[in-house]
Amino acid sequence: MEIIRSTVEMANWVDRLLVGGRTIGLVPTMGYFHAGHLSLMRLAAQEADQVVVSLFVNPIQFGPQEDLGRYPHDFERDARLAAEESVAVLFAPTVAEMYPAGFQSRLKIGALAEPLCGRQRPGHFEGVATVVAKLFNLVRPSVAVFGEKDFQQLAIIRQIVRDLNWRVRIVGHPIVREADGLAMSSRNVYLSPEERESALCLHEALELARKRVRDGCSAVRQLKDEIEQSIAGHGGVDVEYINFVDQYNLTDKSSVDRETVLAMAIRVGRTRLIDNGRLFEGA
Numbered sequence: 001m002e003i004i005r006s007t008v009e010m011a012n013w014v015d016r017l018l019v020g021g022r023t024i025g026l027v028p029t030m031g032y033f034h035a036g037h038l039s040l041m042r043l044a045a046q047e048a049d050q051v052v053v054s055l056f057v058n059p060i061q062f063g064p065q066e067d068l069g070r071y072p073h074d075f076e077r078d079a080r081l082a083a084e085e086s087v088a089v090l091f092a093p094t095v096a097e098m099y100p101a102g103f104q105s106r107l108k109i110g111a112l113a114e115p116l117c118g119r120q121r122p123g124h125f126e127g128v129a130t131v132v133a134k135l136f137n138l139v140r141p142s143v144a145v146f147g148e149k150d151f152q153q154l155a156i157i158r159q160i161v162r163d164l165n166w167r168v169r170i171v172g173h174p175i176v177r178e179a180d181g182l183a184m185s186s187r188n189v190y191l192s193p194e195e196r197e198s199a200l201c202l203h204e205a206l207e208l209a210r211k212r213v214r215d216g217c218s219a220v221r222q223l224k225d226e227i228e229q230s231i232a233g234h235g236g237v238d239v240e241y242i243n244f245v246d247q248y249n250l251t252d253k254s255s256v257d258r259e260t261v262l263a264m265a266i267r268v269g270r271t272r273l274i275d276n277g278r279l280f281e282g283a
């Protein structure tokens with residue numbers, strides 16, 4: 001596996017590969033790999049000839065009060081894990097490489113960036129979209145793999161690809177969970193044992209909603225009340241949002257159907273966690 005730190009070297013590597021007629025699968029990440037990241041890498045390897053993983057903690061997607069300065073990192077371990085997944089290139093540019101002095105452009109997103117995390121994190125998705133645009137231009141992947149864990153991000157990227165005619169196929173990967181149901185996240189490392197226990201309320205809420213839907217309840221107001229009560233049973237959890245939304249346009253639903261996704265964000269102590277899922281069996 002090659003480790004590339006400069007944008008010019010990355011672009012040159014891609015030039016050489018594409019001349020040979022081969023395809024690239026890209027997995028954008030912020031590092032501190034867990035089994036979810038590795039699973040995305042494996043999927044990319046099935047979809048393209050060579051896999052490029054980017055590791056870049058993108059400053060322009062963090063708000064001033066967020067965890068940019070303490071985002072977890074362990075480059076040696078990440079490099080070892082990526083190499084074990086037969087990744088061809090780990091692209092880990094510096095901030096100065098990606099945003100040299102004078103950088104000032106942003107991709108502007110429409111309505112999909114407004115609800116859910118967009119409301120809590122102004123500018124976040126424009127920062128994500130901008131770095132993804134740069135990565136796509138540098139790496140020129142035929143396919144890029146993103147996790148459904150960041151469900152709104154995935155919807156926005158799919159929308160941009162359609163809107164701007166980007167020549168890349170976007171593949172979503174299901175959420176990878178710990179044995180007890182907690183969605184894997186690099187940020188889980190922030191959690192104390194008590195907070196880790198409380199964080200299970202997200203998966204429990206999903207399971208509760210699924211059970212109630214199976215039992216025939218589709219009224220969102222009712223389901224939301226029950227979920228709020230269930231989450232209130234866990235200590236130290238602040239709810240940021242609990243929304244039942246259409247999986248494509250992210251607008252709120254009043255009644256659950258096959259397109260409905262339950263999307264949630266909470267704070268446990270200083271840690272912000274998200275989770276989501278469809279509510280119908282096999283949807």
Ligand code: AMP
Pocket residue numbers: 028029030031036037040145146147148149150173174175176177183184185186
């Ligand atoms: P991150 O490093 O957290 O920015 O995540 C990089 C990619 O991995 C994104 O596309 C995430 O949606 C995806 N990802 C993160 N956690 C998970 C998970 N538990 N299951 C599936 N995909 C994930």
